[in-house]
Amino acid sequence: MTHRTEPIFSTQCYEAMRIKINIFPPGGHKFKEPDGTLIVANTWAGVIARSRLYRKRNNLPAGDPDAEVHAQVCARTPSICVHDDGGTTQRATQEVSLKGRVLRWFGEMRQRKPGFVDEHSAKARAAVCKQCVESVGLPEGCTNCRRVLNEMRRGLLGGGRPAEDRLTHRGCAVLGGEPAAMVWIDEPTVENAALPAHCWKKRVL
Numbered sequence: 001m002t003h004r005t006e007p008i009f010s011t012q013c014y015e016a017m018r019i020k021i022n023i024f025p026p027g028g029h030k031f032k033e034p035d036g037t038l039i040v041a042n043t044w045a046g047v048i049a050r051s052r053l054y055r056k057r058n059n060l061p062a063g064d065p066d067a068e069v070h071a072q073v074c075a076r077t078p079s080i081c082v083h084d085d086g087g088t089t090q091r092a093t094q095e096v097s098l099k100g101r102v103l104r105w106f107g108e109m110r111q112r113k114p115g116f117v118d119e120h121s122a123k124a125r126a127a128v129c130k131q132c133v134e135s136v137g138l139p140e141g142c143t144n145c146r147r148v149l150n151e152m153r154r155g156l157l158g159g160g161r162p163a164e165d166r167l168t169h170r171g172c173a174v175l176g177g178e179p180a181a182m183v184w185i186d187e188p189t190v191e192n193a194a195l196p197a198h199c200w201k202k203r204v205l
Contacts, residue, residue: 019044019073023080031069035060044069045174045194053193099138099145101176106152109177115186116161125183125200126164132196134173153181175201 019025031039031047039054041047051065074081117125129135138149146169153163167180174194175182182201189203196202 018070018082020080020082025073025077025080031065031072033060034063041193043174043194044073046192049193098136098171098173098176102138102149102171102178103152105175105177106149106156106181109156109181109185110152116157116184117186119161122161122183123164126167126179128198128200129172129179129183130164130166132172132179132199134196134199135167135170135179136173138169138171149178153178156181157184 029041029044029047031051033039033051033054037054039047039050041050048065048069051069052062054060055062055065070081116122138145149169153168157163161184163180164183167183168178170179171177172179172182174192175190177185189201191203192201
């Protein structure tokens with residue numbers, strides 16, 4: 001079988017466009033590989049990760065899935081994209097969006113009333129999160145926001161479950177929770193291609 005290696009959409013016209021990550025795309029998060037295979041995930045990060053994995057498993061040219069996904073999506077649906085200014089706007093949007101996701105996560109956990117793991121397990125998880133690139137610091141400058149996060153964390157964890165200082169006021173860019181609290185929560189692992197291979201939350205297939 002002969003695989004097409006040229007991109008479905010040229011990146012030249014859309015190389016200065018980036019997807020608005022806080023807008024759900026019409027039809028979902030999807031990308032068509034050069035060979036016609038459709039890649040689908042819950043997030044754009046997941047689409048990009050699955051694209052890399054698909055190409056590797058099928059001995060296809062590695063290419064640049066990040067640029068190709070943005071180019072293809074922006075060519076298909078320009079309304080959900082913005083001009084890239086070197087990443088400044090995108091990073092700021094990601095930070096603000098992540099803070100909202102963290103707050104929603106706390107609210108969901110409070111309603112769910114989850115169980116907790118023991119301190120040894122929590123510390124082992126925290127050691128992984130402290131080294132993870134997906135653990136992203138939330139924007140500074142909002143004292144009230146930090147107070148709310150602290151109160152929500154204490155309310156969720158209760159007494160006797162101290163939070164690792166290096167993980168507070170941070171967010172998991174993939175799952176949207178605060179790592180300082182996440183490490184204590186006793187919940188099943190998840191299948192998410194965007195999670196790093198070493199993540200304790202990632203289900204091993």
